Amino acid sequence: MNRATFAKYLERDRVCWHCGSDGDDLIPHHRANRGHGGAGKQSILNQPSNIILMCSQANFLMEHDAEFAARARLFGWKISRYADPTLEVCYDLWRGVYCYLGNDFARVEVHNYGKGLNENRKSF
Numbered sequence: 001m002n003r004a005t006f007a008k009y010l011e012r013d014r015v016c017w018h019c020g021s022d023g024d025d026l027i028p029h030h031r032a033n034r035g036h037g038g039a040g041k042q043s044i045l046n047q048p049s050n051i052i053l054m055c056s057q058a059n060f061l062m063e064h065d066a067e068f069a070a071r072a073r074l075f076g077w078k079i080s081r082y083a084d085p086t087l088e089v090c091y092d093l094w095r096g097v098y099c100y101l102g103n104d105f106a107r108v109e110v111h112n113y114g115k116g117l118n119e120n121r122k123s124f
């Protein structure tokens with residue numbers, strides 16, 4: 001990722017989605033894994049909806065700590081590589097708000113995500 005593109009992510013996210021770090025340890029994290037072969041520049045996996053900025057510690061824990069990885073899946077930080085990341089809500093833990101991410105660097109906050117879920121799904 002070049003500097004100009006990274007700057008766009010910095011402008012959108014400003015801080016780590018996990019801890020709020022705004023240091024120079026921020027890394028573009030792919031929500032759906034690119035896999036070993038990588039992915040082309042035009043692939044959905046390399047679009048803004050699939051990439052969030054996270055600190056190096058969060059990146060490390062996602063790969064090495066099962067409990068943290070489970071939480072990352074719950075928060076939409078890790079999603080299936082067959083999912084459409086624009087449709088997968090992503091939780092900004094630092095700010096306490098759910099967001100949808102667009103491929104135009106849009107970040108749409110959802111303030112009532114999950115509201116009414118229990119009433120609608122009686123089995124829960």
Ligand SMILES: [Zn+2]
Nearest residue numbers: 016018019055
């Ligand atoms: Zn962090």
